[in-house]
Amino acid sequence: MENGNNFTETLLQALDQKAQWYDTDELPRILENYRLLHTCVRVIFDFLVKKAMITPDPYKLDKKISDIKAPESEQFLENERSVIMGMRFSDYESTLDFLCNYYKFSVSQITLANIKKLVDLNNSISWNSFSSNSNKTNTRVLATMVFSAKQSCDPLTASMLTDNLSKASHAMSDINSALKDYTEFQKEWYKGQIRRNVILNPNFDANKAMSDAASEMQQIKKHFASGMGKQPFYNELVEEIIHEDQGEQKEELQKKLLSKLNVEKESEKKAAKKIDTKSLIMAALQVLASTPPQIGQIAQKIHENHDLLESEHNSIMDKIKRAFRKAFGIQEKPLFYNVTIVEQTTGAKRVEKINYQAFMTELATKARRFASVAQANSPAYKKINAMPEEKIAEFVSAQISDLNHLIILLNAMDDFFKNTAAPANKSKVKGLKIDITTLKNSIVKANQQRVEYTSYIEEEAQMKKLGITE
Structure with missing residues (x-):
């Protein structure tokens, strides 16, 4: 025994x-x-x-x-x-x-x-x-x-x-x-x-x-x-x-x-395997590459809400003006929405003027930009992958920061449409909250990958500073 x-x-x-x-x-x-x-x-x-x-x-x-x-x-x-x-x-x-x-x-x-x-x-x-x-x-x-x-x-x-x-x-x-x-x-x-x-x-x-x-x-x-x-x-x-x-x-x-x-x-085996930091930061980019359908869905709903508000201004004079502009090829005047931005940290409110046409163009640009790096064999992906790691990290950080700002604007746009629509049309307004949450989750996941990358880079830098090298 x-x-x-x-x-x-x-x-x-x-x-x-x-x-x-x-x-x-x-x-x-x-x-x-x-x-x-x-x-x-x-x-x-x-x-x-x-x-x-x-x-x-x-x-x-x-x-x-x-x-x-x-x-x-x-x-x-x-x-x-x-x-x-x-x-x-x-x-x-x-x-x-x-x-x-x-x-x-x-x-x-x-x-x-x-x-x-x-x-x-x-x-x-x-x-x-x-x-x-x-x-x-x-x-x-x-x-x-x-x-x-x-x-x-x-x-x-x-x-x-x-x-x-x-x-x-x-x-x-x-x-x-x-x-x-x-x-x-x-x-x-x-x-x-x-x-x-x-x-x-x-x-x-x-x-x-x-x-x-x-x-x-x-x-x-x-x-x-x-x-x-x-x-x-x-x-x-x-x-x-x-x-x-x-x-x-x-x-x-x-x-x-x-x-x-x-x-x-x-x-x-794990000790022998060196962390591929470049793969980490490129993984963050790949998460961002999954966002175009989410951005597209949001853009579609904003467009439908815009049309809903425009339908409330459909008098005979409005129709004549639109027909006149179309007949003579006159470009639509820029349309601005005054939305209320709420600062998450302080709760302070401020009004920001958003150019509707420019905003929709920017959404489409973002979707195309991220879609272009969705596949590893695409020219855009290869171009970014060939960049130095620190430049890729800067690019990813900039995109995450830009998307976080977009989330703030989208929440403000969602409130704007709900509050601006006529009482008879309020039930027809397309809510954005679920789509915003889905997009935000993708941003959080991308940021987690970015933070993990940054942690490894900082750890390596600290070890070199202390004279510890692998």
């Missing part, structure tokens, strides 16, 4: 080290891939809504997500496609949002049972085999919708959509690969918890258990509930424990298991 205790002690130490590595390194990486997937899904979802291919779930905000659950996958009638897929895709996006913002990615949380839930969610839409010929209902119907709507897109939108589908595919492949390895670890973690909480329990009769395999199984079953609580009893994993303790090849199994759990190799 002394050799058995030595093996168990060594095994539990190795499991704890590996669990710490998963908690601090690997599970956060899986979470980042889910966040990338969620960003891509939001772009595709907004695109399909804009193209009227799906109907947004009207009860989305009333649904409270508290666990991982894959959307339904049953067949449905063709005339229900827009509504059913709108609801399922909305549920899928909401679950990803829950995963990315509220779910704890830790060894204690993501158990074997919860891995199954994640796998079911991942399989509900096959991004890495996204085809209209898929044998999975949701994937097939969604792919058909996307490819159909893509045919009527402008080249930039089509290119951006292709890029997001590609990113979703890569993110899902990375997630599935990581979960496959993590599942193997969780099996060993489960077995380790049985050793820690059941076999090492003072009430466990070790001498009787080690007399033969059947006796060890009997002892584990006897004390399982008191040591493992409500965790399920996986018979095949318990049998693996017994083989490692009493099997003819136990020494070989023990050696193989400890080798598999060797976390030092992972640590050495």
